[in-house]
């Protein structure tokens with residue numbers, strides 16, 4: 001294997017140590033960060049994510065509350081709960097685990113969260129703040145990716161950065177963060193022509209499309225930093241990314257594995273946002 005492995009678990013563990021210290025420092029000022037997590041329905045993957053978020057809170061000394069609502073919860077009931085949490089003084093961050101059941105209006109719920117408690121940074125006001133570079137919170141996955149890139153010691157400034165995927169949660173904010181660090185950014189999507197030609201230009205390639213092993217070695221520049229956001233199951237049911245890891249390892253300079261790359265960073269960034277919110 002040629003590429004250096006970008007170890008998300010190790011980077012995340014190091015960051016959590018410093019966050020733990022921050023929580024301890026806040027405790028001396030009488031401040032305990034508090035996170036409320038709302039989950040609606042019984043989606044097994046969502047339950048695992050919520051449990052992991054609770055565990056991370058416990059580990060760092062962050063107070064957490066979990067609201068498990070039945071799948072048939074109405075828009076009004078969920079809205080009322082969010083409004084109640086907006087007013088609750090011991091809660092600094094509110095997270096509504098997505099996706100919500102189909103009958104609920106996700107966008108309206110996100111817009112009900114007070115922007116100052118929106119630790120996922122999905123509220124339109126926070127998205128706008130990211131655009132103008134005047135933000136308090138960054139969305140967790142792109143923020144975690146910026147930490148992983150920083151851990152390689154390779155500066156983003158002046159680099160050709162290609163982001164494949166343009167979702168509001170990953171692709172778009174990712175591109176903006178790379179731009180803020182003076183990368184030259186291209187965003188690709190399902191209508192991009194000659195995708196391989198574009199990805200092959202990338203010094204830093206971030207892939208978030210949700211298609212198992214889609215990015216092959218011939219699409220990657222020699223020595224590139226490759227960040228694989230995808231979480232898919234391969235033909236044997238094994239967890240894999242959007243990048244054909246084994247083959248791309250022979251071309252890339254550095255690469256994130258799946259699992260153990262981007263995934264561990266996302267919850268750590270949620271913890272960081274909750275602490276930031278508690279600081280006011």
Ligand code: NDP
Pocket residue numbers: 141164165166167168169170171188189190191192195208209210211229230231232262263266
């Ligand atoms: P979305 O489904 O919202 O977006 C996928 C994007 O990929 C779209 O912009 C789509 O283009 C683009 N795309 C799809 N097919 C192609 C193609 N053939 N060529 C080029 N672009 C294509 O996904 P998300 O951004 O929410 O998630 C992406 C992946 O990342 C998923 O596997 C998800 O599970 C994972 N993920 C992992 C996280 C983590 O913490 N590790 C966190 C969040 C997501 P178009 O807009 O034109 O349709």
